[in-house]
Amino acid sequence: QSALTQPPSASGSLGQSVTISCTGTSSDVGGYNYVSWYQQHPGKAPKLIIYEVNKRPSGVPERFSGAKSGNTASLTVSGLQAEDEADYYCSSYAGGRGYVFGTGTEVTVL
Amino acid sequence: EAQLVESGGGLVQPGESLRLSCAASGFTFSTYWMTWVRQGPGKGLEWVVNISPDESEKYFGDSMRGRVIVSRDNTKNSLFLQMNSLRVEDTALYYCATFWSPYKGAFHIWGRGTMVTVSS
Numbered sequence: 001q002s003a004l005t006q007p008p009s010a011s012g013s014l015g016q017s018v019t020i021s022c023t024g025t026s027s028d029v030g031g032y033n034y035v036s037w038y039q040q041h042p043g044k045a046p047k048l049i050i051y052e053v054n055k056r057p058s059g060v061p062e063r064f065s066g067a068k069s070g071n072t073a074s075l076t077v078s079g080l081q082a083e084d085e086a087d088y089y090c091s092s093y094a095g096g097r098g099y100v101f102g103t104g105t106e107v108t109v110l
Numbered sequence: 111e112a113q114l115v116e117s118g119g120g121l122v123q124p125g126e127s128l129r130l131s132c133a134a135s136g137f138t139f140s141t142y143w144m145t146w147v148r149q150g151p152g153k154g155l156e157w158v159v160n161i162s163p164d165e166s167e168k169y170f171g172d173s174m175r176g177r178v179i180v181s182r183d184n185t186k187n188s189l190f191l192q193m194n195s196l197r198v199e200d201t202a203l204y205y206c207a208t209f210w211s212p213y214k215g216a217f218h219i220w221g222r223g224t225m226v227t228v229s230s
Contacts, residue, residue, distance in 0.1 A: 032215075034215025045223060048213060051214065055213070057216075089154060091216070099157040100157065101147075101154055104155070
């Protein structure tokens with residue numbers, strides 16, 4: 001199972017925005033709208049923040065948003081706050097291969 | 111409050127077996143798809159297996175297919191992962207999580223994980 005490609009790191013200043021990409025293929029990201037995003041703080045379990053490309057679970061702030069274009073999905077965090085500093089992982093349904101996760105992106109709030 | 115608690119991890123030698131458990135509470139376990147996801151030390155997340163509410167459907171990731179058996183006991187709100195022929199590269203924190211409900215294609219409620227170390 002080839003992992004989806006994410007940049008290793010991203011950063012933004014307090015109050016600014018940061019966008020993380022998640023690149024796959026037509027057999028995963030590009031082929032299905034089951035892309036989800038997870039936030040993971042050090043030593044903690046992942047937390048679902050986006051599902052079905054651009055939907056937010058109950059309780060997740062509106063400043064988290066998702067999108068997809070072709071084989072690349074993206075997560076944007078607007079109005080960065082200190083608590084947004086974490087690792088972020090994308091995931092996609094991949095048909096017969098089941099589910100694949102991204103390589104992960106460490107977000108730093110400057 | 112919905113909660114998942116994994117147990118059963120530990121240190122084993124290559125080739126040995128281990129059985130992980132996941133105890134669920136605070137939601138109707140018997141109606142949920144469940145999943146196991148693992149994370150190697152300092153590494154990313156890797157999907158291992160999904161199981162349907164009635165055990166009729168099971169889907170395995172490439173990394174452990176043929177070496178794991180997933181099962182559940184809905185009367186005891188418990189999920190299990192029997193891992194055989196363990197390899198050094200199976201060393202990871204193993205999470206159980208709910209899957210698909212209520213968020214399609216996503217892993218929603220996660221446990222804190224149980225650590226499996228495979229080393230001679």
